[in-house]
Amino acid sequence: DGGITQSPKYLFRKEGQNVTLSCEQNLNHDAMYWYRQDPGQGLRLIYYSQIVNDFQKGDIAEGYSVSREKKESFPLTVTSAQKNPTAFYLCASSMQRGIQETQYFGPGTRLLVL
Amino acid sequence: KQEVTQIPAALSVPEGENLVLNCSFTDSAIYNLQWFRQDPGKGLTSLLLIQSSQREQTSGRLNASLDKSSGRSTLYIAASQPGDSATYLCAVDSWGKLQFGAGTQVVVTP
Numbered sequence: 001d002g003g004i005t006q007s008p009k010y011l012f013r014k015e016g017q018n019v020t021l022s023c024e025q026n027l028n029h030d031a032m033y034w035y036r037q038d039p040g041q042g043l044r045l046i047y048y049s050q051i052v053n054d055f056q057k058g059d060i061a062e063g064y065s066v067s068r069e070k071k072e073s074f075p076l077t078v079t080s081a082q083k084n085p086t087a088f089y090l091c092a093s094s095m096q097r098g099i100q101e102t103q104y105f106g107p108g109t110r111l112l113v114l
Numbered sequence: 115k116q117e118v119t120q121i122p123a124a125l126s127v128p129e130g131e132n133l134v135l136n137c138s139f140t141d142s143a144i145y146n147l148q149w150f151r152q153d154p155g156k157g158l159t160s161l162l163l164i165q166s167s168q169r170e171q172t173s174g175r176l177n178a179s180l181d182k183s184s185g186r187s188t189l190y191i192a193a194s195q196p197g198d199s200a201t202y203l204c205a206v207d208s209w210g211k212l213q214f215g216a217g218t219q220v221v222v223t224p
Contacts, residue, residue, distance in 0.1 A: 004157075042118065042203065042214030043158075090157055102148065103212065105157035 004106035023091030032074035037088040120215035133191035137204035145207045
């Protein structure tokens, strides 16, 4: 089955700790994205990558970091600099980043602060 | 800056009634508009994508219209079913970047 997987489903972070959220796709898509969703708000773009070894900041990149070493994988690290990390994190991919491209979403990871 | 608004934030209808969901956006320079469905605690599922040159798009019981000049899109769901209960989000593609509305939470009661 082709699709996007995210792990873990739930993640707990302690104060001062960095945590990494996993995102893997087997759709052979070039572009991948990370979004953050807070209650009552729309999704906000954190980072995106159009190709391996390249990524760009989105609207709310502060306190986050990413890597794109493989086409299939786009992990997101929530660093200790992110002061309000509690949210639902969604990973998405598309054939390429551009117009008229449908994005396909993973099931999400809920991050909670202890 | 593109802003996307969805009103109402929540909606409850009896089974069988038609659903009408609204989405408005401030900048008409868009490439496309997409409607997504999100079940509680889950990711998003794409329902319909309307290209900027189109006026509407249909899939089964779903029909979405787009009026770029007035900055509006409407999603119609005919003969609603309890399985249609979910949050529906619209997203506008401006220069390859999706801008999302906050969504409309729909409950269809049996």
